[in-house]
Amino acid sequence: MLYAQTPAAEKRRLFRERLASGELLRMPGAFNPLSAKLIERKGFEGVYISGAVLAADLGLPDIGLTTLTEVAGRGQQIARTIELPAIIDADTGFGEPMNVARTIQTLEDAGLAGTHIEDQINPKRCGHLDGKSVVDEDTAIKRIRAAVDARRDPNFLIMARTDIRAVDGLDAAIDRAKALVDAGADAIFPEAMRDLNEFAAVREAVDVPILANMTEFGKSELFSVDQLRGVGINIVIWPVSLLRIAMGAAGRGLDALDADGHLTSKLGEMQHRADLYDLIDYEDYNHFDTSVFNFQIAR
Template sequence: MLYATTSPAEKRRLLRERLASGELLRMPGAFNPLSARLIERKGFDGVYISGAVLAADLGLPDIGLTTLTEVAGRGAQIARMTELPAIIDADTGFGEPMNVARTIQTLEDAGIAGAHIEDQVNPKRCGHLDGKSVVDESTALGRIRAAVDARRDDNFLVMARTDIRAIDGLDAAIDRAKALVDAGADAIFPEAMRTLEEFAAVRAAVDVPILANMTEFGKSELFSVSQLESVGINIVIWPVSLLRIAMGASGRALDELTAQGHLREKLDEMQHRADLYDLIDYEQYSRFDNDIYTFTVER
């Protein structure tokens, strides 16, 4: 009720423990706190919080318009609702190295288990669009060093995302990944890999966990969990999938409402009231209220 019972520190410790095992962790993207609870109920390993989704939630494109306050606030709302660890997209860190340091500490305070910092030029753009630019290696490494130095919980996962594959090719991505690990990155997020062989090449180049981004309508083929597991991937995210499905269904429902004037034919597509109440622990809130407020006012 109200908040998850597992502390942020324990979530981070458990995430580190599972990553050390070498297994693949599945982390769908939550678009709000309730969807994070559903991800947990369905047996997944963690929750991913996408910068693109946070921007879209505000009606904005994913081009670096969101602020640290907005991202951390929404991240805290999502993380509090689940016993699972939450990894969040921190874009370019919201500024230069000192800003990156503040970003990491703010996300720690928000209850997040880990964050990735990317090497795009600020303001960034969606990792699967053309026309991206990346910073020089010195700037990229400075961001990661600042993030590592700033964290107060050693179990907070500092991930380095590199977008250089789409600009300078796979060899450049491998070289950048190695340098980012040397700078202290706990894990590598190689964006917009095109083939399983490319993921395998990055896996062979570094000895830290690798994240695969299985976003729809992007540069990467939509590989299955078993395919990614076969090349040694440790985390797979579907960052925008649930939002896309929810918005697609909402659009079709509105079309039905316009055409028919009612939604009677859509009832089987809706989450039932009983399922919603179960997901938000309605009964537990009611029981708490009845147990606490048992007094009567004498007249």
């Protein structure tokens, strides 16, 4: 009921333990607290919070327009609702190294288990679009060092994302990944890898956990969990998938409403009221006040 029972520091500790085990952790992207609860209910190991999703939720493109306050606020809403660890996209850190340091402490306070900082220039763009530009290695390293120096909980995961593969090729991505690990990054997010061999090459080059981004309609093939596990990936995310599915269904529903004047044909596609109430633990609130839950729902 209400919020998670596991303190944020304990979530981080348990997350680090699972990550250190070598297990592949599946972290679908949540677009709000309710979808995060569904991810947890379905048995996944964690939740990812995408910057692209947060921007889209505000009706904005993913080009660095969101603020730290907006990102941390939505991150807190999601993280406090679930027992699972949640990692969040912090784009380029919202400014210069001192801003990156503030970002880390703000996200810690919001109850997140970790974040990633990328090496794109600011304003950034979606990692699977053409025309990206990245900062020089020194600037990228300063961002990660600032993040590492700022954190107060050593279990808060600081991941370095590099977008240099699409700009200068795989060898440059491997060199950048090594430099970011040397700067203190706990994990590497190599964006827009083309195939499994490229993931395998990054895996061989560094000895920290690696994240694979399985976003649809992008540069990477959509590999299965088993395929990614086979090349040593430690975390896999599907950052925008649930939002895309939900918006696709919403569009089809609106088309039906416009055409038919009702939604009777869509009832079978909807989450039933009973399932929603079960997901939000409606009945548990009865422990506090019997007037809150005093009904039964027929299916």
